Amino acid sequence: MGAFAHFLAGHFDTLRLEFWSLLVGGVANGFIYGMVAVGYTLVYGVLRLINFAHSEIFMTGGFASYFVLRAVMGTSVPSGWATFGVILVGIVVGGTAGALAATLLERVAYRTLRRRNAPKLAYLISAIGASYFLFNLAGKEFGRYNESMPQPYINHPVFTIFGAPVQLYYLVIVAAGAVMWLVLDRFVAATKLGRGIRAVAQDAETASLMGVNIDRTIAITFALGGALGGVGGFLFGLGSGVVYTMGFVPALKAFTAAVLGGIGNLRGAMIGGLILGVVESLSIAFVQAAYFDVVAFAILVLVLLVRPTGILGERLGRSA
Amino acid sequence: MAWWRQDWIRRLVTSLAVVAVVELMTGPSGSFAAPTTGLIGSYNERVSVYGLFVGRRWMVFLVLALVFFGVWSAWLRWGPRTRASWRSTMATPREMAARRPVRWGFYLVLLVVAGFLPHLVNDPYWQSVLVEQIAVFVLLALGLNVVVGFAGLLDLGFVAFYAIGAYTTAWVTGALPTPAPFGIHLNPFWAIPVAIVFVMVAGILLGTPTLRLRGDYLAIVTLGFGEIITIFANNLYGITGGSYGSGGTSGSHPIPHFSISLGPIHYRWTLAPVPYYYLTLVFVVLFILGFSLLEHSRIGRAWTAIREDEVAAESVGINPLKYKVMAFAIGAASAGFAGVVTASQSNFIFPATFTLQLSINVLVLVIFGGMGSIPGVVAGAVVIQTVSMYLIHTPPAGFQESDLYMYIGALLIVTMIFRPAGLIPSRRRRREIILSEAGEAHADEVLTGDVA
Numbered sequence: 001m002g003a004f005a006h007f008l009a010g011h012f013d014t015l016r017l018e019f020w021s022l023l024v025g026g027v028a029n030g031f032i033y034g035m036v037a038v039g040y041t042l043v044y045g046v047l048r049l050i051n052f053a054h055s056e057i058f059m060t061g062g063f064a065s066y067f068v069l070r071a072v073m074g075t076s077v078p079s080g081w082a083t084f085g086v087i088l089v090g091i092v093v094g095g096t097a098g099a100l101a102a103t104l105l106e107r108v109a110y111r112t113l114r115r116r117n118a119p120k121l122a123y124l125i126s127a128i129g130a131s132y133f134l135f136n137l138a139g140k141e142f143g144r145y146n147e148s149m150p151q152p153y154i155n156h157p158v159f160t161i162f163g164a165p166v167q168l169y170y171l172v173i174v175a176a177g178a179v180m181w182l183v184l185d186r187f188v189a190a191t192k193l194g195r196g197i198r199a200v201a202q203d204a205e206t207a208s209l210m211g212v213n214i215d216r217t218i219a220i221t222f223a224l225g226g227a228l229g230g231v232g233g234f235l236f237g238l239g240s241g242v243v244y245t246m247g248f249v250p251a252l253k254a255f256t257a258a259v260l261g262g263i264g265n266l267r268g269a270m271i272g273g274l275i276l277g278v279v280e281s282l283s284i285a286f287v288q289a290a291y292f293d294v295v296a297f298a299i300l301v302l303v304l305l306v307r308p309t310g311i312l313g314e315r316l317g318r319s320a
Numbered sequence: 321m322a323w324w325r326q327d328w329i330r331r332l333v334t335s336l337a338v339v340a341v342v343e344l345m346t347g348p349s350g351s352f353a354a355p356t357t358g359l360i361g362s363y364n365e366r367v368s369v370y371g372l373f374v375g376r377r378w379m380v381f382l383v384l385a386l387v388f389f390g391v392w393s394a395w396l397r398w399g400p401r402t403r404a405s406w407r408s409t410m411a412t413p414r415e416m417a418a419r420r421p422v423r424w425g426f427y428l429v430l431l432v433v434a435g436f437l438p439h440l441v442n443d444p445y446w447q448s449v450l451v452e453q454i455a456v457f458v459l460l461a462l463g464l465n466v467v468v469g470f471a472g473l474l475d476l477g478f479v480a481f482y483a484i485g486a487y488t489t490a491w492v493t494g495a496l497p498t499p500a501p502f503g504i505h506l507n508p509f510w511a512i513p514v515a516i517v518f519v520m521v522a523g524i525l526l527g528t529p530t531l532r533l534r535g536d537y538l539a540i541v542t543l544g545f546g547e548i549i550t551i552f553a554n555n556l557y558g559i560t561g562g563s564y565g566s567g568g569t570s571g572s573h574p575i576p577h578f579s580i581s582l583g584p585i586h587y588r589w590t591l592a593p594v595p596y597y598y599l600t601l602v603f604v605v606l607f608i609l610g611f612s613l614l615e616h617s618r619i620g621r622a623w624t625a626i627r628e629d630e631v632a633a634e635s636v637g638i639n640p641l642k643y644k645v646m647a648f649a650i651g652a653a654s655a656g657f658a659g660v661v662t663a664s665q666s667n668f669i670f671p672a673t674f675t676l677q678l679s680i681n682v683l684v685l686v687i688f689g690g691m692g693s694i695p696g697v698v699a700g701a702v703v704i705q706t707v708s709m710y711l712i713h714t715p716p717a718g719f720q721e722s723d724l725y726m727y728i729g730a731l732l733i734v735t736m737i738f739r740p741a742g743l744i745p746s747r748r749r750r751r752e753i754i755l756s757e758a759g760e761a762h763a764d765e766v767l768t769g770d771v772a
Contacts, residue, residue: 050536067355112737119756122736124474124539125687129732132680136726137344141358143351144722252547255540290555297544304537305529 015285020164022281028170030277031177035232036254037261037269038184039102039225045201045264046221049120050255052127053109054229055247056134057101061230062149062237062246063138064097065090069150078152086152087172090234098230099223105130106222111215131247139244146243149234173235180228181270187224188266197221201264249293253280256300262310271311328393335389343381345726346718427695434601438594448593449709451665454702455600456658461685461701462607462694463654468683469692469746470620471647472627473531474539476679477546480526481519481652483553483674485659488515490566490669495575497568498559508578508664512657519656523649531644546679553671565670566663574667589664596665603661607654612694614650623647628752677725684728688735690742692749699744704731 015022036058043051069090078086109130113122154172157165188194196217199207208214233242236250253276261272276296283295303310323329340363347362363378373380438447460482467475490496492514494505506514530541553560561568566575578599579588589595614620622643625633630640663669689700712721735742741750 050540052539066352109733117757118736118740119753120535121472121474122740122753124536125683126733126736128476128680128683129729129736132725132729133733134729136723136729140720140723140726141344141350142355143349143353145352147352252540252544259537288555291551294548294551297548300544301530301541304533304541308533308537 011286015282018285019282020162022284023278024161024164024166024170026278026281027274028173028277029281030257030274031173032232032236032250032273033254033257033277034270034273035177035180035228035235036251037258037273038181038266039229040255040258041261041263041266041269042197042221042225044258046197046204046218047110047123049110049123049127051105051222051225052124053105053131053134054102054225054254055251056131056138057098057105057226057229057247058233058236058251059135059138059242059244059247060101061094061098061233062242063142063233064230065094065234066147066149066237066242068093073150073152083152083154086150087154090149090238091176091231094230094232094234095227096230098233099227101134102222102226102229103219105226106219110218110222114218135244135247142244144244146241148241149237151238154238169239176231176235177270180231181266184224184228185266193217193220253293253296256296256303258310259300259308260303260310262312265310265312268310268312275311331392331396332385332389335385335392339381339385339388342384343377345723345730346716347377348718349720349723431605435598438597444593445713446709447597449705449713451593451596451600452662453709454705455597455604456662457682457685457705458604458698458701459600459607459654459658459661460682461689461697462604462611463651463658464682465686465692465694465697466611466614466651466654467647468686469690469697469749470615470623470627471644472535472623473644473647474535475542475648475651476539476676476683477542477544477549478651478655478682479674479676479679480542480546480549481522481655482659482662482678483549483671484519484522485515485656486663486669486674487553487560487566487659488518488656489660489663490575493575493664495566495573495668496559497557497561497573505576508576508660509580511664512660515656515660516653519652519659520649523652524645527645527648528641531641531648543676543679546674546676550671550674550676553674560671563671565668567668575663575669577667578664591665591667593665596661600661603657607657608694608698611654615692615694619643619646624748680725681728684732688731688743690745690749693742693744693746696742696744696746700742703743704728 036054039054039057040051043049043054069086072089073086105127109126110123113126154168156168158168158171159166188197196207196212197220199210199212200214200217200221204214207217232250232254233247237246240246254273257272257276258269259272260276261268261270263269276299279299280292280295284292287295344359344362348358348365350356350358350361363376363381365377366374367377367380368374369380438450441447441450460478463481464475464478467473467478487496489508489511491498492500492504492506492511493508494500500506526542526545530538533541554563556562557564557568560566567573577589577591578596580586589599622633622638625636625638626640626643634640662673685701685704686697687700688704689698690696708724711719711724715721739745740753
């Protein structure tokens with residue numbers, strides 16, 4: 001017993017010493033999970049389906065921004081305002097590519113099935129197929145190895161919180177995540193298209209009777225989720241590089257975040273992402289690095305068993 | 321109507337797009353350093369079709385797209401009539417009953433062919449493929465068919481049961497770094513019941529909490545479970561040997577081959593694939609018989625009822641959770657046995673064998689063959705695995721082994737769009753899909769959850 005207490009105390013010591021730096025990293029990760037989780041939540045809201053191929057939209061965002069940044073930057077090292085220009089270009093390209101990929105995906109793997117009124121299992125299987133097809137195609141065309149994103153060099157600390165340095169990279173993630181999420185939240189809450197999305201989420205059939213174009217609304221929903229997912233892919237790639245399988249683990253975690261916050265709930269997705277990012281990051285003090293990915297999964301199973309509706313509850317229709 | 325919205329224009333554009341994707345898939349590979357090799361090369365590379373035609377890939381592409389467009393248009397024009405004439409030849413239940421002896425005769429012929437198969441393919445590569453890639457995958461597909469086909473539950477972590485079966489075998493035969501239970505090293509024959517019991521218990525343990533969930537959540541949880549099993553197998557060096565595989569760092573404990581010593585009969589299996597093929601074939605037949613009996617038993621009918629309408633099933637006294645857990649456990653059994661065969665035949669097992677890709681591979685066998693149809697699933701496994709292994713063995717230009725899963729992913733989408741009931745559909749499944757498409761019922765009610 002004494003030995004166990006000692007063992008635990010050691011871990012808590014690590015936690016105490018590393019708390020703030022783990023927290024900072026966790027919040028940054030959490031914003032990326034949140035961005036991707038929004039995609040799951042939006043699609044789930046209107047179609048009541050989990051978009052299994054969302055991981056590949058994330059990957060597409062990362063790849064597209066990689067190639068555009070490589071073309072734009074060449075071998076130069078940006079400084080000053082150019083740094084922000086590069087980041088902005090990456091965000092715009094990642095978001096656009098993600099939105100395009102999501103729209104295309106909806107067109108091919110979802111709409112064809114929806115036209116035929118196919119059973120739900122068909123959508124899941126078709127989306128899994130799309131996911132496998134897309135990342136392996138990326139692997140074939142661009143090689144199956146990790147490549148680091150052209151660097152705007154933003155790893156230097158800007159300020160410290162209780163001795164923990166906060167890198168510019170983290171600030172960029174938080175700022176991008178917060179801004180995009182606010183815009184999206186307002187878009188869904190206050191615009192005509194957003195009202196269409198909420199109407200379809202509440203009752204697609206009635207919405208169509210009221211003159212909402214269902215096909216267009218669903219396409220826009222995919223595009224919105226895809227845009228955030230694509231930006232997530234760029235920001236993730238900036239830190240970890242791009243590789244054809246880059247989507248799998250972050251997307252699984254983002255899905256966990258979406259469920260944690262209440263799937264179908266936009267605010268829930270962001271909150272779930274933050275909680276997951278922080279908890280996962282703090283768990284580093286307790287588990288070996290090899291089991292890092294197990295933590296998120298354990299959280300997922302726990303949430304599904306204890307409170308399957310998540311923290312804020314389901315329903316996109318009521319979220320705004 | 322705007323001119324670009326006309327049907328034939330859409331068909332033409334779709335044909336061009338489909339063929340463009342196929343060109344990309346079959347073209348040369350690229351890399352980050354040279355991204356244009358694949359992207360542009362797929363269209364601009366020189367090709368020669370048996371020397372009769374020499375040109376660029378995009379020319380082939382245009383011809384193919386036009387052919388595709390033509391066939392498609394012709395199908396729309398004359399297809400319905402042809403299809404109707406096929407339908408009129410479809411059997412009624414009474415005729416089906418009359419054909420039953422013919423069908424059983426056909427299966428018997430297939431079995432005899434399967435018995436002679438290793439001697440027909442006198443090539444060592446194909447003989448080992450028969451065991452390691454076909455027989456084992458038939459077993460896995462049969463098991464997953466119980467879960468996906470019969471009970472309508474999407475399990476993306478089926479590989480976990482295969483891994484548990486294999487590692488249990490390694491454990492009870494004394495081949496893991498961790499000592500065998502009670503220090504007894506069993507013959508792999510005795511590992512069969514132990515492994516099957518272990519995977520069934522694992523199925524119950526995983527199923528009981530998770531099968532309460534809606535179907536789409538279940539898919540993600542099982543996916544995670546499959547990943548976790550691999551992570552543990554990879555990292556528990558003291559127990560599973562970690563990434564070094566079952567022998568651990570020393571690598572000195574092979575998993576023994578099967579051996580039999582019954583009265584006057586003494587036989588010992590070796591690395592040679594053919595004896596393993598016959599052993600596996602016996603079990604494949606047993607599993608097929610068992611699962612077909614199960615399909616039409618009380619349990620099988622309960623699965624059908626749950627799959628078609630869970631609420632209705634519950635209201636007539638079927639406990640959905642109980643039957644879903646049973647599907648998990650029973651489906652896992654054949655995967656557990658497949659694990660025993662793999663472990664014993666290859667002497668060493670490695671975590672790298674038990675990947676998510678393998679789960680998806682088994683899933684595609686079931687989907688392509690026909691969910692819920694045992695002949696379909698077996699045919700699907702044989703066809704897809706044979707084609708895959710042929711492609712790996714004699715790769716055509718532009719094909720790499722790692723491209724295989726790209727084709728598998730595409731096959732999943734194509735099957736779902738064009739033939740959702742699979743190659744040899746289960747009659748019941750096809751009816752469900754047709755009804756669902758007509759808006760009269762939901763197939764896989766389990767998955768619809770709270771849809772308004």
